[in-house]
Amino acid sequence: MxxxxxxxxxxxxxxxxxxxxxxxxxxxxxxxxxxxxxxxxxxxxxxxxxxxxxxxxxxxxxxxxxxxxxxxxxxxxxxxxxxxxxxxxxxxxxxxxxxxxxxxxxxxxxxxxxxxxxxxxxxxxxxxxxxxxxxxxxxxxxxxxxxxxxxxxxxxxxxxxxxxxxxxxxxxxxxxxxxxxxxxxxxxxxxxxxxxxxxxxxxxxxxxxxxxxxxxxxxxxxxxxxxxxxxxxxxxxxxxxxxxxxxxxxxxxxxxxxxxxxxxxxxxxxxxxxxxxxxxxxxxxxxxxxxxxxxxxxxxxxxxxxxxxxxxxxxxxxxEKPMPEGSRTQEEGPNPGQVEVCEVSFSYEPDVPVVHGVSFTAEPGTVTALVGPSGGGKSTLARLIARFYDVNDGVVRISGVDVREASFSWLLSRVAIVLQDVTLSNDSVHTNIALSKPSATRAEVEAAARAACIHDRIMRLPEGYDTVLGEVGGFLSGGERQRITLARAYLQDAPILILDEATAQADPQSERAIHEALSTLASGRTVIIIAHRLATIRDADQILVIEDGHITQRGRHEDLVNQAGTYSEMWRAQELHYMA
Ligand SMILES: Nc1ncnc2c1ncn2[C@@H]1O[C@H](COP(=O)(O)OP(=O)(O)OP(=O)(O)O)[C@@H](O)[C@H]1O
Missing domain, CATH: 1.20.1560.10 (ABC transporter type 1, transmembrane domain)
Structure with a gap:
């Protein structure tokens, strides 16, 4: 209208x-x-x-x-x-x-x-x-x-x-x-x-x-x-x-x-x-x-x-057409913790498809890694799963429920997403972490910050958890900011976690801390991770190579590394890079 x-x-x-x-x-x-x-x-x-x-x-x-x-x-x-x-x-x-x-x-x-x-x-x-x-x-x-x-x-x-x-x-x-x-x-x-x-x-x-x-x-x-x-x-x-x-x-x-x-x-x-x-x-x-x-x-x-x-x-x-909200607000779906992407196609601009008929299932408690060359469509897929956009064709199911049939709050309680661009508001550390659960107590916020390996750093801020980010003394590095968003995701306590380039802004020391935080956060959850460093996802339960909006290879690291194709090429190139 x-x-x-x-x-x-x-x-x-x-x-x-x-x-x-x-x-x-x-x-x-x-x-x-x-x-x-x-x-x-x-x-x-x-x-x-x-x-x-x-x-x-x-x-x-x-x-x-x-x-x-x-x-x-x-x-x-x-x-x-x-x-x-x-x-x-x-x-x-x-x-x-x-x-x-x-x-x-x-x-x-x-x-x-x-x-x-x-x-x-x-x-x-x-x-x-x-x-x-x-x-x-x-x-x-x-x-x-x-x-x-x-x-x-x-x-x-x-x-x-x-x-x-x-x-x-x-x-x-x-x-x-x-x-x-x-x-x-x-x-x-x-x-x-x-x-x-x-x-x-x-x-x-x-x-x-x-x-x-x-x-x-x-x-x-x-x-x-x-x-x-x-x-x-x-x-x-x-x-x-x-x-x-x-x-x-x-x-x-x-x-x-x-x-x-x-x-x-x-x-x-x-x-x-x-x-x-x-x-x-x-x-x-x-x-x-x-x-x-x-x-x-x-x-x-x-x-x-x-x-x-x-x-x-x-x-x-x-x-502009609003995104219609589904009616499911409480009831759990038939497959809790499962992510199913079924024959999904999507384009940002009419007639320029960036995802073509992609299908995969991430079983509860498993880690699925999306890898592949830049611009292949990994972030787009991650965003479609979290319903940032609606698919043009196919269906995305969370816990067995079509995301279009669920209310936004239902979706939010099941899917946590940590994006490349860390957005923190000009508010206290506590409020920034508690964004995913405004009713959280200080103890809960602290527990989330500990799990995200950022508690010690927060305690060194002038006002601790009450320090306003962006104001005097309230400056955090890229990696630290990322760990704040991990704490936020931890507090959200959603069974499904989507990580988009979670270590993109981090220095090596911070990256170690992030990985430690990630393993705590990931345990027991369904994780879909976009990663450029293949070494970080070699233990993933399934790896999907996304190229030009298609899945061109899928399997575990041991299988893919021995197959001719993009994955083994990327792996070898990265081995050489990190050995150099
Ligand atoms: N908001 C947007 N509007 C239009 N086109 C977009 C938009 N976001 C991404 N694209 C295009 O969609 C395609 C897939 O992009 P996407 O970000 O999903 O790739 P990616 O595999 O995550 O890349 P990278 O590894 O570099 O982050 C690209 O061609 C990109 O230019």
Whole structure:
């Protein structure tokens, strides 16, 4: 189901309509003081004799003051209505965005850069503010003020009005057609560049250490610099175009210019006897205010574009198909601890399959190793087992249950996954370990940390388990961070454990500690491990060689090492490498 921008802001529609009506009334009432002044001028300047209250200037003065007050009140009330509705809508949208992210396939969410998510949750929902809170009031006020003002001028003296509008129309057409060409396209590119810069900034902050190493030689190689340069180039172009249009329109429509234009036309009309002196007065009073409506509209135009782009990004996210959750919440499956991958095919992009009809079974309590050349599909298979994505064909069964039929919590209680990229939050060590079981006591967290061979290191941190990671003293090495995630998996106590390159970031000493932690963690569980170091998995119960999305060899180490094929080649190459 696709969600449109209109559907996104629908909850605020009632308030927007009310605001438009109130501000339209306000704009009409605000014109009354000028009508009053015109009438006063007709009595004083033209010496018109009227009977009743219409002939009393002081009555017109009172009407002028009252209507000014009521007009402002209606305008402010209209703005207040939409601001309240927008605040509620923003709160709701932020909730919806976070909820949508939670229900998308995990693999899809991890593809969205953190910066883009931050922009969506914070900036985009805030940008919708203009669309909801200001467009109904300010646009209506500007349009109605102009229309009513112009209408009144036509009513007072249609020929003078025509002369004035004609002068404006020609001048505006020339300015707009020459300066605004391609404006919509550049505004779109400006929005995209903004998103790219936000994503690259977060990426840079997260990987500042690596970026520093590379930046030492060539700063422009980083994605951040590219995004920054692109953003600057586009924003310069955008500012130049919009600046040119705004300043030219501004000069034409500023009150002094309008006053002079009216003065010249009025002098001509009075001299020719086409108009009376009092009839020219509304032109001097109302005409300089009319362009304010244009200025408001031009100023709002940019905000409206930004709002629409932001709303579209949010609408696109909310339109994405959520991953349906199965209904099994408690009941154990028929084959506890078993992983069955049956005729599974999968592609990230349509028509580019990366896993083709793969089948294997990992029996409870056994170790299955996935090995093979880079890009073969090992991580993809691991992610499919943990249901980061849904398979295109075939089925993945955990404990004999199709993963699509189980609830996420059921799956989480059966499958623990330790990924290549260690993600720890800016929180205490305790909270980071207890992520898999928030109710865990300190004793349980400590037991998990001991099993993951990281307890001693944690005790050397300034505040022990209460040290906030990432803050002063709370820095851990890659291998140590990995052991924190192992402790987390240990605490999760799932019967199935998926390890993706668990020693990728570790130094040799840390690697030993990780292997010790791993054997504690693995005992009694079904383990599926992705490993590049074949020596670490030579005791595995089955080894699957994954190449180009297929299983090309399977068996135990002793069998495979004596067969001609990728495994024996990899084994020999690694033996030579480690002997060297
Ligand atoms: N999120 C993604 N979107 C599109 N293609 C992807 C994505 N992740 C992986 N791929 C592609 O799928 C194929 C398999 O990748 P995968 O990461 O599963 O391989 P791998 O065997 O684990 O590699 P490595 O040993 O280098 O980690 C590769 O061609 C890769 O480029």
């Amino acid at each position: 696709s969600i449109s921008v209109a559907a996104l802001i629908r909850p605020a529609k009632g308030a927007m309509v009310l605001s438009a009506v109130l501000t339209a009334l306000g704009a009409i009432v605000t014109l009354v003081p000028f009508v009053a002044l015109h009438n006063m001028a007709a009595i004083w300047l033209d010496g018109q004799v009227r009977t009743g209250w219409t002939g009393k200037p002081w009555v017109w003065a009172v009407i002028a003051v009252l209507s000014l007050f009521v007009g402002q009140l209606l305008y402010l009330f209209g703005l207040g209505v939409t601001h309240e509705a927008e605040a509620k809508l923003r709160h709701r949208l932020r909730g919806n965005v976070v909820q949508a992210l939670g229900s998308l396939p995990l693999g899809r969410v991890s593809q969205v850069p953190h910066g883009a998510i931050r922009k969506m949750v914070c900036d985009d929902t805030a940008a919708i503010h203009t669309l909801v809170a200001h467009v109904p009031g300010d646009v209506t006020n500007a349009v109605v003020s102009m229309v009513v003002g112009l209408g009144y001028l036509v009513w007072v003296d249609w020929r003078l009005a025509l002369a004035l509008f004609g002068t404006w129309a020609v001048a505006i057409m020339i300015i707009v057609s020459t300066t605004m060409r391609g404006y919509s396209d550049i505004t779109k590119r400006f929005g995209h560049a903004q998103t790219a810069l936000a994503a690259a900034t977060v990426e840079m902050l997260e990987g500042i250490k690596e970026i520093k190493n590379f930046q030492a030689t060539d700063a422009t190689r980083t994605r951040f610099n590219a995004a920054r340069q692109q953003f600057s180039a586009i924003s310069f172009d955008w500012v130049r175009r919009s600046g040119r249009a705004i300043s030219l329109l501004g000069s034409l429509l500023r009150p002094a210019t309008v006053f002079v234009t009216v003065a010249l036309l009025a002098a001509l009309f009075v001299a020719q006897d086409w108009s009376t002196l009092s009839a020219t007065l509304p032109f001097f009073l109302i005409a300089p205010g009319i362009p304010e409506g244009f200025t408001v509209l031009v100023g709002l135009m940019q905000h409206i574009y930004e709002s629409q782009l932001a709303a579209r990004t949010t609408a696109e996210l909310l339109s």
